[in-house]
Structures are given as structure tokens and as C-alpha cells.
Amino acid sequence: MRILHLGKYYAPQRGGIERHTQALAEACVQAGDAVAVLVHRAPGNWRRAHDVIAGVEVRRAGCIAAPVYTPLSPSFPFELARALREFSPDLLHLHLPNPSCFAVLASPAARRLPWLVHWHADVPPDAPDWRLRLGYRFYRPFERALLARAAAVIATSQPYFEASRALQPWHAKVHVVPLGIDEAGPAAPRPELWPATSGLRLLAVGRLGRYKGFDVLVEALASTPDASLLLVGDGECALELRALARARGVDARIAFAGDVDDATLETAYAGADAFVLPSLDRGEAFGLVLLEAMRAGLPVVASAIPGSGVGFVVADGESGLLVAPGDRVALAAALARLHDPGLRMRLGDAGRERWLARFTLARSVHAVRELYAAAGSSGALRSSG
DSSP states (O other), X not given: OEEEEEOSOOTTSOOHHHHHHHHHHXXXXXXXXXXXXXXXXXXXXXXXXXXEETTEEEEEEOOOBOGGGOOBOTTHHHHHHHHHHHHOOSEEEEEESOGGGGXXXXXXXXXXXXXXXXXXXXXXXXXXXXXXXXXXXXXXXXXXXXXXXXXXXXXXOHHHHHHOTTTGGGGGGEEEOOOOBOOOOOOOOOGGGSXXXXXXXXXXXXXXXXXXXXXXXXHHHHTOOSEEEEEEBOOTTHHXXXXXXXXXXXXXXXXXXXXXXXXXXXXHHHHOSEEEEOOOSTTSSSOHHHHHHHHTTOOEEEEOOTTSSHHHHXXXXXXXXXXXXXXXXXXXXXXXXXXXXHHXXXXXXXHHHHHHHHOBHHHXXXXXXXXXXXXXXXXXXXXXX
């Protein structure tokens, strides 16, 4: 088939959605499909771009800015029309949340095609940021229209689907397809990435945003002696986290690595003793980094977020330890337990087995391509209008 993905960003820009979209697109190319993606350039880049990465045709619309994580691209509808005309897809794969995807609603050419909506996360109507709450009032009617027209909707976990108020009216067309990742190449551990040469080496990876809960991890580290942290990622809370680390007297035990390339990230997984994901709310819809840690055989400590996919990925007490979100005391106690090498080995081995059994890229791609085939061949999957 000829598949056109619509998303926010694509490599080299990194994030869980971007990494999954790239892996899925490249796997479909290897399976014989023709694949293109239409995304945005990094904010501040106004000119369109067009290149090919690993057989995937990558079209990038200019982007003025990205307030509240939302790319602003007046040219996106025109680039959509160009992609539909030049690439001539059989099917559209829309990755939400992303207001630019609403351009398909006004496109007769797009409306003649089946759509798959990949529901990566809700836009929470009760978000702490007032701009998100206000914006969702305008976003929601278009979101409903998109879901009504979709041939199928992909949710990444059963718990997230069940907790999503936005998806409930479309229960019959929702298919749960967990994210997946492929095996990684060999990587040599680099203990020097951590600021201390002895003790428990903790790794955390993600955007340094408020919902990620890295401030709770810094607080917990203050109560976890003989441990150091490598924090990979950048974001709006970077300066605050550095200041908090100094105030709590743990700055000498934390290495703020910023954004790193894939090779460095793999060496970080190879050199860590444990992985930590202290996110606070359902903004952490799945946690692709959890799969990366499990693939590396690392024990995981993560937040037991109600209605999130985190507890779907990590089996508490079997492949990792789950703690209440925002509870620095519970998080510190879980980290202290991981000083036991036997426990680390048991959880890490079980986590890798769980990844192999449930969360490989091959399983995810197979399920998505079955939906492609059904949407492309069965008029019953297509909504009217």
C-alpha cells in the first residue's frame, strides 16, 4: 500500500511519538509498502523541506513557532494538498494530538481516503496549563469530527483507552496496538557518563517538562545515598531542576546530559544499573523509554499512574517497581531496594522477557498493517462523509 503519515515531527527531532512513527514507517518500507510522512520543521524554520530517510519520503512544512507543544504551520494544508497530489496515498495515518491533522477535514482529496487515527495521548481538559484548557475548547469539535470520520482508531494500551473520555463514543472502532521496538545493536557500557564512579547508577530519559516528575526524582535522590543519576533530555524545566539539585545538595551526583544521539543513549542503557520514570499524570501515556530499558535488561522504577499505559508496560513486582506518582518517599524507598543486585537481576531479566513476548516492533507493525489492509479493502471500515 501507499501510506501517508501526518505527525508533528520526524527524525532527527526526537520524542516517543517521533521514534515510533519512524520505526513503523521504516518497517513498512521493508515490508514492501511505499511510505511518506508529512510533518513540521523545527519551530522557527519557515521553508518547506523534502528528503528521503531509509526509504521513507519525508515532507516537512514550515513552522512559525510551537506554543504549548503545538506547531503553528499556516502552510500545512497546502503541503497536505501537495503530498496527496504527488504521492497519491491509499490511506492516511494520523498521529494525534496534532491540530495540523485537522486539515484533512477540509480536503476533498483526503476525505476520499480511509483514515487511521493513532491516539498517542489525550489533550486533558483539566490540564494545569490554562492555555491547554482554553485551547481544548476549540480543539475538541475538530477532534470529534476526525474520530467520527476515521476508519479505525489505534490506542496504545487498554488502560489508556478505558480512561480516555474522548475515545468512549468510538468504542467499536478502537483497536489496542501497543507500541513496540526492535532489538538494539551491541553497546559498550560507559560508566564515566555518571558523575560518581561507585554506587547505584540510575538513568532517566525524557523531556524536562513538569509532568515528567524529575523534580520528585531529584528529591528522592537526596534520600538515596550511594546513588548517582544520569538525566538525558532537555526542556523548559532544565534550569529549575539544576537549581533544585543544588538546593538539595545532590548536584554532584547528577549529570545533566541534555539531548544525546542514539549511540550515546544506547551506551547509557548499557551502563546503567536501573531506569527511573517518575512521571506525574496521564501525559505519560505509554512510556516508550520503558521498553528501551526493558530491552536492555534494566530493572525499572516507574509511577503507577491511574489510566496510563505505564502499568500496562511494567508488571509491578515482576519486571519493575511501581510507586505512587509524586511520592518522593516511596520513590526513594524503591530506589533503595535496588541496591540489592539479586533483585535488580530478577527484575531486569523479567523485563526483557516481557518486552520480547509483548512489545516487539514486529508485533506492533503486524497489527498495524492488518488494519491498513482492512481499511483499504473493506468499505465497512469506512465512515460516511
